[in-house]
Amino acid sequence: MTAQYLSFGALALVTLWSAYKVVTARLITHAALWMALSFTSVSGIFLMLQQEFIAALQVLIYAGAITTMIIFAIMLSSIREIRVEPQEKRSIGQRIRASGLLAVVVGLVFAAFMTYVYYVSEIPKEAVPDAGLLTVRQVGATLFTRFTVPFEVASILLLLAMIGAIILTAKETE
């Protein structure tokens, strides 16, 4: 059990630390890469819960696709080179604002709230018997029977988003 706690602790720390760095990283590209690390460690937590499918999806969609998309968005904006700027002296007030202290405070409050919710909630702490057996087949079957309409609606929404993106980015041709 200790090994599990240790690895969970490590993963959680990495997740939180990288999430913090996403907010405070000076370069936006670094922020994107920290985000990828954060997603990856979240998928590690899923793996610890023996949910390989969800872990794989987490990596595939978030660490892979979303991060790359964000990177593309960054590259399409004007940041192209690494800028090494000299550190300028700032007053304490500026430093507090710049260091993201507020973000930390808000994060801590949020974490406390979530912990409270976790403890008072009625969710059974024992593992749900079928949770470990959530297979791809079940997911697929549920998706295409019980949730057909939401699934299709989501698909159409994504399709619309794709078409919109193409229209926005396509250059006007004479």
Place this chain on the structure above:
Amino acid sequence: MEPLDIRPDLEALKAAYPAVEIAEAATGHFDIRVSLDQYLDVVKFLKDRGFNYPACITAIDWKDRLELVLQLYKLVVGSRQSPLVMVRVDGLPREGAEVPSVTPLYPGLNWHERETYDMYGIRFQGHPDLRRILLPDNWQGGHPLLKDFEDKRPRRPRLVRHRDMIVSG
């Protein structure tokens, strides 16, 4: 394929610009000597008469003056022995010569004019981008194809193998 005859064109040129001297050289081309102020008009006239191919433009340093030489000919598909004409502007000063550019007429002469500027120092008025081309942009040593050009750069030590010792000099 019939040999291409450009004599009518040259006669028309003579008629339009009587000051132009036309002579056939022993080596087969035609020399058209024009004055500087008629140069552009003559080239325009020739282009209108079908001299569509810009072969080259260069200059000759005659030690007391510069001469600009523009080589053109008619590129007519199916023709034969299209003679070359050399439009020559003699008597340009060796320093600070200024000549109207023919690049707007023959875009292919763009770099050749730049090279002529680079090598002889002839400035082409109306050239879109008159910069040095073969020599570096910051070259200060003059125009190398002038006959009195001297390389003013410091001599680099030259390593000469001399039996068993190396002499620099």
Place this chain on the structure above:
Amino acid sequence: MEQTRELLINMGPQHPSTHGVLRVLVKLDGETITWAEPDIGYLHRCFEKLSESKTYTQVIPYTDRTDYLSAITNEHAFCLAVEKLMGIEVPERAEYIRVMMAELQRICSHLLGLGAMALDLGAVTGFLYAWRDREKIYSLFERITGGRMLYNYLRIGGVRNDLPEGIIGTPKDGRDKADKTIWGFINYFESYVLPEWDDLLTNNRIFQWRTQGVAPLPSEVAIAYGASGPVLRASGVKWDLRKNVPYSIYDRFEFDIPVGKENGDCFDRWVVRVEEMRQSARIVKQALQWLAENPGDYIAPKLPRVLKPPKGEVYIRYEGSRGEVGVHLVSDGSANPYKVKWRSPCFTHLQLLPVLAPGHKLADMIAIIGSIDIVLGEVDR
């Protein structure tokens, strides 16, 4: 909508596919070129200034080094200029040897040009095939001239030495004699190499994707920009100085002028070069027949040791491997040329780059440079 910022890229002078030390400044919008500007002069060796201090014969080896991939044609152009100035008759046998060498050199040069273009497009194998066949020509040239790349073989009035014995071979020589006899090479070249190029690249779908429709050059633009040689012919202008302004003895040979379509693209330039190699092989065959039928040893007239051409001027237009080589020679009656101007086709063609490149992708830039087949030695002289 707001446009993204353009990216300025400096291609070269150290870049794998600029064929030497060419520097091209390119502005990119994404991957599309919006502006291109070649910057040359990195290989300038003062050929023209240097020639003014040499005798006429001494200039010949320097002409080799202008377009170092097509040395014989340069020597030929220069010798023609001096001969015209002095009115020297060249022995017939020497003329045939010159033409044969020049056409072999043209094959050799086109092979490298095509191979380098293939390499730029990512087909490494095509490049190495080109080198393999060039090597055979070089072996032949080494036996004839003693040099492999820079020959100093032509002399004013003739050639330095006759062909060595047995190098002509017989029309039956096959592939096994490709690097031993000229007939062997030509037979090997026609029956094996040219079909191989067609199979490997010309008819390759990906190759056609990459070249067809890339950088079309309308024929009027080509003429206005002074394009010549394969680049001009690829734009549909049937103009070959060997036919239209015949020099040497080219009017005695039968060959065709391959042309591309009206708006010649990179693919047309490629096809025209492949076809030109075929025509050059035809000329070589005719020259070989003549040489085999007319043995002799009169290959150069007796000339004074120091040539002093009369005062005068000459401009020679010569169909080099890459286009019109112009030699403008001014003589003041002394032993040294008063002025030598080398009108190089590559120099003129490189001006086309800013015209052709914009609107195409960065990868097309490489195809364009490859298709106009520049040699920086000649651009910078």
Place this chain on the structure above:
Amino acid sequence: MSLADLWAQHWFRAFVTGSLVLVFALGNFYITLWLERKESAWIQNRLGPMRAGPQGLLQVLADLFKLLQKEDIVPRNVDRILFLIAPFIAHIPALLIFLVVPFGPNMVVADYDIGIIMIAAVTSYAVIATFIAGWGSNNKYSLLGAMRGAAQMISYEVTLVMSVIGVVMMAGSLKLSDIVLAQAERGVLGWYLFPQFIGFIVYLIASLAELNRAPFDLMEAESELVAGYHTEYSGFRFAIFLLVEYVHMIAWSAIAATLFLGGWVGPTPADIPVIGPKLFGWMTGPVWDNVWGFFWFLFKTYLLIFILIWIRWTFPRVRIDQLMDLGWKFLLPVSLFNIFLTGVMKYGWNVLAESGSPLRWIFWLWR
């Protein structure tokens, strides 16, 4: 504690199998690199490496030592940390793929139920590694190469997964060992190569693009972008990128062999009619099954590697817009059509299999 007890321990198994995968990957990297040199030389009428060892077998070793000795140059103005870690991140996907590949009967490190999805997932790190290398180098060529690479790999990952879905539909499982077993039951003609021929071709093309190999090696196109995203790398960091490229190639070939060519399934000498059982009867049993399985797996993998190398040295490179057109406008629709076709054919067989109608033989291949 006996070996069996030790084997029951998770950490020990992970350690041993992980090491074996590493040894497999590196050993095959060595052979593949040598094979590429020899094969390219053969295609180009050359000899290839001949001096170091017999047939140049030691040439790869010599080159690796050469790269190892070289100075590890970190240029000024690079994003130092990213520049340094990029080669290591590039390693992750290449090696992780081998976790789910069945090398033989019961020879698989982690037999996940979601094998194929896991492969698709870990491949995303290759994109990130490429981007990190290209961006961290602070070089315009590198950045262009990295952006090309990211766009290309993201696009072709979709196609790649789509081309595999046909196989998944036929086998009814995402688990690679199940897919192999399903093919084993169906015999040689039942290998998914035949019913999924469209899928196989699409997979082959898409994996070339995913691997960044010619004719799709746009992100390191040496004649355009110098060396693309690893222009600035030298010494052993460069060697690692090289290694990753080849390990990736082996991995994708291994997956293709597993999915389409029946993986480790193959005849053994004991299967030869008449004389087989007599002469090679001793070659049966669990150990020999593993040996032969591994042999066939390697054989098929190398067959595919051979084809990949052959393609590389034959074709010119495509252009980036042509690559995208090919991926999105041709390969993706074709692979979607393949999914549709597979569904229809499977349904047809299900309906007609019992009926005895002669029409059912049309659907037989998709049974």
